Amino acid sequence: MSRVHDMGGRYGDGPVNPEDGAIYAEDWHARALALTLAAGALGQWNIDTSRHARETLPPKDYSRFTYYEKWMAALANLLVERDMITLDELQNGHARGQAPSDLVDRALRAEVVAGVLASGSAYDRLATPPDFAIGDRVRTRKRAHNATVPGGHTRLPSYAAGAVGEVVLRHGAFVLPDTNAHGQGEAPEPLYAVSFSACDLWGDEGSATDEVILDLWQSYLEPA
Structure with missing residues (x-):
């Protein structure tokens, strides 16, 4: 059985517009991307794990969420599953206590972002x-x-x-x-x-x- 994301060749989803040159349709989309990259830099999962997290969103949510809403929902699930935040912290929007020192040490600082993105992550x-x-x-x-x-x-x-x-x-x-x-x-x-x-x-x-x-x-x- 396939998951809801595996939609190639399906009728009803409309054409792909190759002329759409927009980078971010909304301002918060850039922040969603930045937050996802910053969380990934903490080293608690890899890119394939994050892709799977998006694929396994409930079908009703996957269908109604926009692209970056899918990213944020999957990231929230990963953060809770990996005990990096609690469900209470997620729901209330406030941290309780201190983050583990190993995560603090791996935090992606603003001054190193450009270099980290330029170097990439080799998978060969x-x-x-x-x-x-x-x-x-x-x-x-x-x-x-x-x-x-x-x-x-x-x-x-x-x-x-x-x-x-x-x-x-x-x-x-x-x-x-x-x-x-x-x-x-x-x-x-x-x-x-x-x-x-x-x-x-x-x-x-x-x-x-x-x-x-x-x-x-x-x-x-x-x-x-």
Whole structure:
């Protein structure tokens, strides 16, 4: 079963507007992004954990929340789950007592933000040699699910499950989101850019001249 966020190819959500150049529709959106980055810098979770937190919001909330409302709701859940704040503190908007010293030491100070963002977080790793070469035909696994954590995070979208495509690029090896999101280790794997015909994914609704390229980890794939 897929979660509510896995909506690629679904009818009724309207077109994507590629000409929308707005950075933040509301002033508070920038603060939501800043707060999310600052909380992540405390080192209590990784980017895959935060993505999973957004995916697992209750469907009724996910559907009605705007983009940055989803970010804030997921962040609030993570802060409470990791005992960084209490539910009472969240509801009342006031801290009770002192923060642990290790969190204070990791706080993202204003003067270092630019450098931290510029340096980024590398997720490329060493791993076993890739099984597939450029030009190989591959098939994604038939179910777009996390193979080790029921209902867990994965980067294989449902619309591409069981589809056949062609490897067009080998990226190297990267941390596997399916394990990293759940504290099961980085488990790095080769990562590929795989091209699919739009018709193979969408059927008659797809265009024969269009392709969809997905970045997919090796464990998502098998020879076609």
